[in-house]
Amino acid sequence: MRIVVVAVGRVKDKPLRAALDDYFGRVRRYMPCDEIELEDAPPARLIELFAKKTDGSTTIALEVLGRALDSPSFARTIERAGSRGKGVVSFLIGGADGIPPETSRAAHDRISLSTLTFPHRLARLVLVEQIYRAMTILRGEPYAH
Numbered sequence: 001m002r003i004v005v006v007a008v009g010r011v012k013d014k015p016l017r018a019a020l021d022d023y024f025g026r027v028r029r030y031m032p033c034d035e036i037e038l039e040d041a042p043p044a045r046l047i048e049l050f051a052k053k054t055d056g057s058t059t060i061a062l063e064v065l066g067r068a069l070d071s072p073s074f075a076r077t078i079e080r081a082g083s084r085g086k087g088v089v090s091f092l093i094g095g096a097d098g099i100p101p102e103t104s105r106a107a108h109d110r111i112s113l114s115t116l117t118f119p120h121r122l123a124r125l126v127l128v129e130q131i132y133r134a135m136t137i138l139r140g141e142p143y144a145h
């Protein structure tokens with residue numbers, strides 16, 4: 001199984017980059033995990049970019065109005081998605097204007113991190129932290145603070 005986080009926008013802020021790198025590093029102790037940053041672009045271009053970068057993977061769109069999950073259910077969602085097809089699970093995060101509706105509709109699943117709307121870079125951090133948490137849940141290992 002491999003995880004790919006496909007997100008609109010670059011994270012240049014150093015403390016946020018460091019926090020993301022920390023959680024990506026933790027996830028990579030369990031499985032390969034890539035981060036793909038897409039340029040912000042008009043919806044038609046974003047639809048193309050998301051499709052190209054997630055080709056062949058099981059896609060999960062991050063949406064405020066997506067399926068509400070607790071962390072154990074999120075862990076099981078990753079496990080199930082990883083058992084499909086080629087075992088590549090791609091998480092999609094939109095930019096300031098969100099994920100193009102066509103891309104979101106085409107995703108295999110749509111999940112929410114909260115009913116609150118986060119800035120997209122913060123949503124990325126919460127997602128990667130939750131992926132790390134999911135890995136510890138699936139392995140029955142303690143969460144390293």
Ligand SMILES: C[S@@+](CC[C@H](N)C(=O)[O-])C[C@H]1O[C@@H](n2cnc3c(N)ncnc32)[C@H](O)[C@@H]1O
Pocket residue numbers: 061062063064065092093094095096097098099111112113114115116117118119120121123
């Ligand atoms: C600022 S939000 C986009 C808001 C946009 N007006 C919309 O309604 O989609 C940017 C991205 O962060 C992610 N995001 C923000 N808050 C989220 C939440 N509570 N749950 C899941 N994803 C979230 C989504 O992928 C969203 O496309």
